[in-house]
Amino acid sequence: MKLFCLLTLFFTLSTQAQFQINGIVNDQKNKPLPFATITTLDNNNTITDVDGKFTLSSKVKISSFTVSYIGYQKKIITVSDNKKFYPISLKQTTDNLKEVVIPNENPALAILRKVIIYKNNNNPQKKLNSFEYKTYNKLIVTANPDSIQGRIDSSASYKDLKKKRINVDSSDYKFKEIISKQHLFQTEKVSQYQFGDRKLKETILGTKMAGFKQTIYEIIAFNLQSISIYDSKYELFETKYNNPVSNDALKDYNYKLLDTVPIKGRDTYMIYFKNKKKRRASGLEGVLYIDQENYAIAKAVMRIKGVLDISGIHEFEYVPEEKIWFPGNTTFKIVKGKNDDDINILGGTIQFDGDVEEAFETRKKSASDFTYVLSESNNFDIHYNTTAPINKPSLYIEIKDDASKKTEDFWNQYRKENLDLKSQKTYLLLDSISIRNRVEKRLGIGRKIINGFYPIGPVDLDLKKIISYNNYEGFRLGLGGITNDRFSKNFRIEAYTAYGTKDGVFKYSTGAGVLLDKSTNTWINSYYADDVREIASTVFAVDKRVFKIYDPRPINISTFYEYSGWRSNIQTKIIPKTEAILEVSRNQIEPKFDYLFNLNGKLYSSYVMTTTMLSIVWAPFSDYMQTPTGRNETEKRFPRFTFQYTQSLPNVLDNDFSFSKIDFKTEYEKKYLNGQKTSFLLQGGYATGDVPITHLYNTMPNNLNKETIIQRLTFSGRNSFETMYFNEFFSSQYAFFQIKHGFDRIKIMKKVRPSLVLVTRMAWGNMQKPEQHVGPTYKTLNKGFFESGIELNKIFKGFGLGGFYRYGPNQLPKFEDNIAVKISYILDLGL
Incomplete structure (x- = not known):
């Protein structure tokens, strides 16, 4: 990959x-x-x-x-x-042009105003109730061998004026030899698009990828350019820009009438547009061909020019019966541009340098500088106002189970032209190279490492279990894993064991799961565990597993409780755009700190909890892809909502207490075209009944109770209060709100480009029945807790620095005690 x-x-x-x-x-x-x-x-x-x-x-x-x-x-x-x-x-x-002259006004603006006014009449997804069509797409990564010199360079090394060694560089020559025979990469796809009820779904009927027997679904789902030219935000290679025909486009773009050009026998205005901002890559530029009669877009060229020169071309066919221009062909190109700025692609997974001119030396062009990517799509078999219902309309993409197993007869049926000799050799050569170099196996290993696993035969080793640290266990050394598809596709076993060097106790867990339905990722699981967990921590069962090389916040935690017992659950994605877990558990709980729970005069130092829990995350605006291996979220959109309800089961399996808990979380992110991002997090919990402090709320503190600021210097958490001391506050009901605003990276030096983030957090809470909790001294959040701070992330090699200040009703008497300085580390894997 x-x-x-x-x-x-x-x-x-x-x-x-x-x-x-x-x-x-x-x-x-x-x-x-x-x-x-x-x-x-x-x-x-x-x-x-x-x-x-x-x-x-x-x-x-x-x-x-x-x-x-x-x-x-x-x-x-x-x-x-x-x-x-x-x-x-x-x-x-x-x-x-006399026909477009309007006194005292740019004629292009008058035309664009009419395009915006009539765009709903010209947008197929607005004017038509339904339609469907098929698309053949071919994507290649290649180069023109004629543009590469392909010579063999040599240089000599000298010592004491005597020739010592000759260095031969034949990379350009070898590259030209390869590219003369084959493309570097090639993939084909045949899809059926269906539109109805204001939703567009793509069903992939066939897919073929050079060098891979099994399709890489991440590439299939990657959106190179917007399907509709009328979207308010036009997408070009993972980045969204304000569309030059959006309702507010005139404030962002300058327009110029270039020419009148006939397209498909109809006269069109040729209008050039460019973003008003002088900052490079701040917006699109290109050309719109506007039908002179109905002001519809008959052709469009959308382009971004920077380190990469990216263009998307849309061509349309006029349909007289429907009086509409319908998408015909699209072309997407990426070209190496010229710029002295670095660029991040795929969320920062890949970064490369621009063309930098040093004082006396210009970077030498390598053969790979002449490589380009080209994707072409051709639409055919188009039907308008169809009546057939769309199967699974909540999905954005569905890949048929046999899509990667199509024969050559299938491909010859849909290809616009037969594959040339170079394309045929690409499949043969890349398939053999992939087998020889075990490319698919290495790609599979890379995917699992990103998620925190390393495959060893039929078992995926859990990298998170190997080593960690906290103030109670000391160094936690362990070993764990889960079986993979080589063991079974329908059954899995997972287990781990760990040992704390400070508490001197072994912990373990073992469990198994059975696949009930592959298409909805429905599993039934059962586990037994004997381990420890942070007190009063909020854990949403449906939260995605996040792998970190280190997890900074738990390092300083010293108050845990031991839990031992079993749990059984069903996890499923059967409801569209959701993931849910329904679980029943029974655990023996023993606090590992000075604490007693007082229930009607009886003091409990340990207790039994039998509970049932429903946890569900709902992402109504995200796009989902159905693959032969299950359902995946292809594009994460906001807002998204998480609900969790926990209920104890009185008189079931020796349960000691009766209580209920409701937890809620909603997340929202807004990205701006200038590289800035604002994020909101609203989270709350409500516990009622007889609930020990181990299962209440601590609102994520992350500060040490030490004398000086330097002594309190630790790593920052993600959504934690950096100025709140551990075990300072506890609540049975709480509400937490956080807002972050990140600015585009600031270029101080070539390798020093920090990201400035402003943070504000606040929380309110209440403690019902405080008399039940005997032992710890704590405060409540009735008057609220407030902190704000500045983060300077990714200053160098992912490391950053942040400063936070505590204010409001719970501000401390000493000024310096309200200040926290934290180190941050961000390893951006592009997820």
Whole structure:
């Protein structure tokens, strides 16, 4: 996977054709004219890029071509046999298009206003009740061997003016040899798209990926560009931008009428748009071809130019019966650009440098700089206002079980053109390389490591269980794991054991699970455990397992309780856009600190809890993908909601107490086009009945009760109160609110680019029946707890620093006791 990603990220685009000419279009002042129209006699056309450059390719010989640009005189250029590059200068004219002249107003703005007004009438997903179509997509990572010199370089090393050693660099030569025979990567896909009830679903009928027997679902789900050109936020390679035809687009973009161009026999306005902000990569630029009659988009070129030059092209077919332009073909390209800024891709998983010019030396271009990625999709078999119901409409993508097992007859049926020899060799060569180098096996290992496991035969070793530290157990050394598909696809066994060097006690857990339904990831599980857990901690059973090299907050915890007993549960995703766990458990609880629970005059130093619990997370706005191995969340969207209800079972299996607990959490994130992000977290809990302090709430403290600020210096938690001391507050009901606002990374030096985050947290709480808790001294949150802080994350190698201040009713008398300084460490795995 890493090899694939690296190969796709160092790009320069170069196209291959039988006849090809190149050139640049400037005005008389030698200023480039972006998106000028280049047209041949047989109506083969292209446009110049933002630098005025163009490449015109054709399968037939080009004798001449016309260059046009609004406000400039057209020019016809005759092609010479021995000339490949044409510098063209256009002369400005005062003649304008009379039909679009509006006094005292930019004509392009008048057109765009009408596009925005009529866009619901022209958007297929708004105008049509339903439709369906099939799409053939082919994605390749390749390079034009003609653009690579491919020479073998050599350099000599000297010592005392005597030649010592000759170094030979043949990497470019080898790369050119490879790319002349095959592509670096290639994948094909045939999908059926269905739209109804305002929802669009993709069903993947067939998929084929060079070098892999089993499809990599992450690549299949990766959204290169928006399907609809009318979305308010247009997506291009994992980043969303304000669409130039969104309702508020006129405040963000400048527009210019370039030309009038016929498309599919209908006249269109050719309008250039560019984001008003001067900051690079702050917005889209490109060209919209607007139908002069109904103001619909007939073609669109959307582009971002920076370290990567990314473009998405949408072509449409006019449907007279429906009076609408319907999507026909889309093209997506990534090209290596020129920029001195670094760029992060896939959430920071991959970072690479821009073109940096040192004082006396420019970075030498390597062969991989000439690599590019190209994805082309062709729509066919289109039906409008269909009546067939959509199966599983809550899914965004569904992959058929046999999608990766299709024969060549299937592919030949849907391919627009037969695979050329180079594409055929790509499958053969990459499949053999993958088998020889065990690429799929290594990819599988990488996936599991990210989730905290390492596969050893039929068992996945749990990396989280190997070593950790807290103030009660000391160093916790352990070993654990879970069986994988090599053991069984329908049955699993998991277990762990651990030993604390400080408390000198062994802990363990063992359990098993049976798969009831693969499509909904429904399992029934049962476990027995004897372990310890932090007191008054809130654990949502459906929260995703997060693997960290270290978990900073538990290091300083010293108050735990021991639990020993069994639990059985059913976990499922059977309800759309949810994951749920229904569990029954019985545990013997023993606090490992000075505590007694007083129930009607009887003091308990240990007790039995028999409970049932329902935990569910609901993500109504996320996209989900159904794969042959189960259901996965492909795009996490907000808000998302988590509910958990726990009820003790009186008079069942010696249960001692009667109580109920309701826990709730909602999360929201908003990302901005300028790289900033705001996140909100609202969490609360309500416990009623006879509940020991071990199972109440501590609202996530993370501060040591030490004399000086330096003595309290520890690692910061994720959503914890950094100025609240451990065991300072306990509550039977509480509400917690947190807001974070992160700014785009600040460039101080090339390798020092911290991320500034402002944080504010607050909580309120109450303790019912305080007389029941004998032993610990604590306060309540009736008046609230407030803290704010500044985090400077990722200063260097993932390390950062934060400062936090405690204020409000629970502020401490000494000023310095209200201040906490924390170290942060963020390992960004792109998840």
